[in-house]
Amino acid sequence: MDPTSSPRLRFAPSPTGYFHVGGARTALYNWALARRLGGRFVLRIEDTDEARNRPEWTEGIIDALAWIGISTDDPVFEGPYFQSSLAGEHVAAAERLHAAGHAYYCDLTGEQVQERAKASGRPGYDGYSRDRGLGSGPGRVLRFRVPDGVTVVDDLVRGRVEFDNANIEDFVLLRGNGSPMFLVANAVDDMAMGITHVVRAEEHLPNAPKQQMLWEALGGEPPVWAHVPVLVNEQRKKLSKRRDKVALEQYRAEGFLPDAMVNYLMTLGWAPAGDTEIVPWERIEAEFRLEDVNHSPAFFDVKKLRAFNEEYIRMRTPEEFLAEADPWLPAEWDRATFARIAPLVQERAKTMADVAPMVDFLFLPDPEVDEAAWTKIMGADWAAGLLADVRAAYAELAGTDRWRAEVLKSTLEAVGERYGQKPGKAQAPLRVAVTGRTIGPPLYESLELLGAEETGRRVASALDRVGVS
Numbered sequence: 001m002d003p004t005s006s007p008r009l010r011f012a013p014s015p016t017g018y019f020h021v022g023g024a025r026t027a028l029y030n031w032a033l034a035r036r037l038g039g040r041f042v043l044r045i046e047d048t049d050e051a052r053n054r055p056e057w058t059e060g061i062i063d064a065l066a067w068i069g070i071s072t073d074d075p076v077f078e079g080p081y082f083q084s085s086l087a088g089e090h091v092a093a094a095e096r097l098h099a100a101g102h103a104y105y106c107d108l109t110g111e112q113v114q115e116r117a118k119a120s121g122r123p124g125y126d127g128y129s130r131d132r133g134l135g136s137g138p139g140r141v142l143r144f145r146v147p148d149g150v151t152v153v154d155d156l157v158r159g160r161v162e163f164d165n166a167n168i169e170d171f172v173l174l175r176g177n178g179s180p181m182f183l184v185a186n187a188v189d190d191m192a193m194g195i196t197h198v199v200r201a202e203e204h205l206p207n208a209p210k211q212q213m214l215w216e217a218l219g220g221e222p223p224v225w226a227h228v229p230v231l232v233n234e235q236r237k238k239l240s241k242r243r244d245k246v247a248l249e250q251y252r253a254e255g256f257l258p259d260a261m262v263n264y265l266m267t268l269g270w271a272p273a274g275d276t277e278i279v280p281w282e283r284i285e286a287e288f289r290l291e292d293v294n295h296s297p298a299f300f301d302v303k304k305l306r307a308f309n310e311e312y313i314r315m316r317t318p319e320e321f322l323a324e325a326d327p328w329l330p331a332e333w334d335r336a337t338f339a340r341i342a343p344l345v346q347e348r349a350k351t352m353a354d355v356a357p358m359v360d361f362l363f364l365p366d367p368e369v370d371e372a373a374w375t376k377i378m379g380a381d382w383a384a385g386l387l388a389d390v391r392a393a394y395a396e397l398a399g400t401d402r403w404r405a406e407v408l409k410s411t412l413e414a415v416g417e418r419y420g421q422k423p424g425k426a427q428a429p430l431r432v433a434v435t436g437r438t439i440g441p442p443l444y445e446s447l448e449l450l451g452a453e454e455t456g457r458r459v460a461s462a463l464d465r466v467g468v469s
């Protein structure tokens with residue numbers, strides 16, 4: 001087939017209640033291609049497993065897609081369609097296959113099939129009812145008559161994959177109760193929706209020869225196939241909900257930026273030209289090709305994702321960063337104060353969730369104290385004395401134009417020297433007294449912003465706590 005004629009790609013998730021990062025990558029691959037090829041991206045919700053299907057799950061899928069830039073408002077987007085609404089088509093197609101001799105009914109129970117396999121020593125269904133000419137009836141399954149020969153799946157990622165039909169049993173199209181199996185529903189939907197490219201997870205590769213046979217038997221021209229490699233964790237094990245953090249929603253809640261996530265997902269097994277993988281979506285869309293996707297499993301490296309995220313946080317303009325941070329800050333925190341410290345936070349935050357805890361000491365009258373750090377730092381025999389001297393020295397700066405970061409710094413360092421402490425160590429009691437923590441944005445800029453009065457109050461209350469007044 002001509003893959004350039006009005007390409008139609010699709011993303012066909014089965015709702016699960018959360019959105020797997022692997023699903024997000026598959027959706028993005030389809031999206032990038034649909035856009036570059038001037039085609040359509042069809043969203044089809046494979047909702048036929050009723051036990052696993054709730055309306056809010058579909059909303060979750062649409063919301064997650066929108067977060068990674070795949071919006072229902074985009075003209076390239078089509079759907080959502082629901083597999084369940086085409087159930088009649090699935091049955092009709094299976095019946096057509098029967099009428100044309102491509103399928104036959106079988107009355108063996110599952111147990112009987114197994115017994116026969118055991119007795120013959122050959123696994124799977126042995127074609128027992130192929131020539132028995134049975135009609136439909138309760139409990140009878142409809143099976144596809146797999147032809148002899150070889151089925152070749154031309155896969156854009158995996159290359160030419162040959163399947164010996166002798167190893168493919170006559171698979172079930174309709175169950176004993178007449179309901180269609182996944183394989184039929186999925187292939188019939190793809191045909192009905194005019195899908196030209198099936199880009200999906202590698203785990204579906206064994207389905208491809210069967211579906212290709214269905215397309216051919218139903219008179220269609222099979223799609224272009226592309227099965228994209230699984231995502232694995234550090235131990236090279238397939239990412240799983242039990243072992244790994246796989247829900248896109250969770251990364252979102254932890255303050256990952258959508259464009260960082262998108263860029264990272266697109267570089268799992270594929271890389272843009274040049275020596276950096278950090279590239280804007282426009283370039284990804286222009287350059288992404290399935291033929292260039294590596295076919296070995298891709299390591300979903302959360303550390304690398306974090307590095308991408310940091311990079312994206314740094315790349316925001318100051319205004320963008322403020323806007324990005326806004327929803328992460330309590331409404332009552334003064335935005336003008338935040339704006340003054342924001343550039344220092346932007347340089348340090350790894351995720352947007354880091355932002356509020358980094359600056360909360362500026363807004364909360366009594367910031368939470370990291371007790372372990374407090375005990376360690378204030379336990380040093382010089383700490384209380386140093387802090388008391390700093391209080392005195394800082395009191396002199398209060399109310400003058402010298403309450404400035406560089407003066408606060410040199411003042412502290414001078415006191416530190418008297419106690420034989422290097423700057424890094426000398427500032428620790430002051431930091432923990434004022435911010436409650438050992439890490440955060442640069443201390444003296446923070447103190448300048450906090451003001452002499454509030455700084456003094458906190459140092460005094462810290463001294464109180466250690467019994468110095």
Ligand code: GLU
Binds near residue numbers: 204
């Ligand atoms: N519903 C299937 C899944 O979520 C996808 C099938 C396909 O893409 O063909 O795994």
